[in-house]
Amino acid sequence: MIKIPRGTQDILPEDSAKWRYIENKLDGLMELYNYKEIHTPIFESTELFARGVGNSTDVVQKEMYTFKDKGERSLTLRPEGTASVVRSYIEHKMQGNPNQPVKLYYNGPMFRYERKQKGRYRQFNQFGVEAIGAENPSMDAEVLAMVMHIYESFGLKHLKLVINSIGDSESRKEYNDALVKHFEPVIDTFCSDCQSRLHTNPMRILDCKVDKDKEAVKNAPRITDYLNDESKTYYEEVKKHLDVLNISYVEDPNLVRGLDYYTHTAFELMMDNPNYDGAITTLCGGGRYNGLLQLLGGPEETGIGFALSIERLLLALEEESISLDVEEELDLFIVTMGQEADNYAVKLLNKLRKNNIKADKDYLNRKIKGQMKQADRLNANYTIVIGDQELENNAINVKDMVTGESEKIQLDQLVNYFIK
Ligand code: HAM
Secondary structure, three states, X not given: XXXXXXXXXXXXXXXXXXXXXXXXXXHHHHHHHOOEEOXXXXXXXXXXXXXXXXXXXXHHHHOOEEEEOOOOOEEEEOOOOHHHHHHHHHHOOHHHOXXXXXXXXXXXXXXXXXXXXXXXXXXXXXXXXXXXXXXXXXXXXXXXXXXHHHHHHXXXXXXXXXXXXXXXXXXXXXXXXXXXXXXXXXXXXXXXXXXXXXXXXXXXXXXXOOOOOOHHHHOXXXXXXXXXXHHHHHHXXXXXXXXXXXXXXXXXXXXXXXXXXXXXXXXXXXXXXXXXXXOOOEEEEEEEEOOHHHHOOOOOOOEEEEEEEHHHHHHHXXXXXXXXXXXXXXXXXXXXXXXXXXXXXXXXXXXXXXXXXXXXXXXXXXXXXXXXXXXXXXXXXXXXXXXXXXXXXXXXXXXEOOOOOEEEEEHHHHHHHHHO
8 A cells, every 4th residue: 555655644624624724814814914925836946945045954954855857957845935935026026016015925835854753744834924125123023923913813822932133144253253163172072964064054053953962052152142233232122022012022042043044033932831742842933034135146135034834833722722613514405315306406406506505415325314414414504305295395394403493495495595
């Protein structure tokens, strides 16, 4: 038997209803914040992620699904959405759009070759937003407020927003020099990836999954001590907005994020449920990326965004025992007795459905009792039983499945009855 690839999952109909509920809710929230949906391809040139996400990140070094197409082009299944959205922004010259900033959102599958765990998949669905064209602390605050609004609107309570500032490129340079000085004497005890990161991208050492518990990582210099005045002021302004909005947060000077493009504000939303025993607690992550557009050959615009996976949102809902209101129901189930009645039901169903009435019938020649059970299983609000007599008399009993009461009406008026 051929099995599903490792790290992927089928979303079966009962779960699809939950997905649709979540996606509809997210779409509604995006309207409130005035973000417009964008779709980009599922594969892109490998170079986009190598340059955008960063050659020395784990995502690019170890986790990408990269392949050559028949024209020998190197393509990669997107591991994240930001680089693609920024590429599209540049390609479509969205900086010329009079509506600035350009506020976009996306929702679709991403691919990372990661070790499978509860909440960590090789194909997962990211919902994300990118606001490009405004370097303003209030923009950062809006994005953070959205993150909280999204999770709180599902009724989640055990949440912890963790923030940090990674500063601008000048602060980063100072900080990187300090990291090199700090790690150089002990780098021999680190994994080979970290050894090569020391001079190319020392910040990535802080993010290494292998060496994360080493003493030198724990007492490494902190970016917050290297922020220049401009970066400090920007960070302070963002926090002031959060205070005004009553958004609680904790600061973590070690939060550097796993992708290279971040500058200034960086954040993650964590599950904060003391009873949770899974390893994966990050629900959502994001931050500002002021250099990314230029790095990808674009204009001097800046952006900020975040992404969350629907899989982890569902995990959090499960942890807090929150069930979504996704019960599906039918308006009408038609029970038939005999071939003639069944033929009539085929025509009737066609009419009902074309009038937006959700209806179904039996297809397995079940006995009446079995058909009634099927109506129950399908959560039908009403049933009718059609037999020779009903056809002959043009009369039918419409049974309300909740109250158990019946109403007699003319069979040829059934569609109108349901329309009303
Ligand atoms: P990221 O932190 O790599 O950031 O991923 C964002 C979110 O995607 C995570 O917090 C998690 O919910 C989900 N996620 C990541 N990997 C997996 C996985 N293997 N299985 C399930 N869920 C996963 C980004 O991707 C950035 N593009 C976010 C961003 C947007 N920054 C600025 N704009």
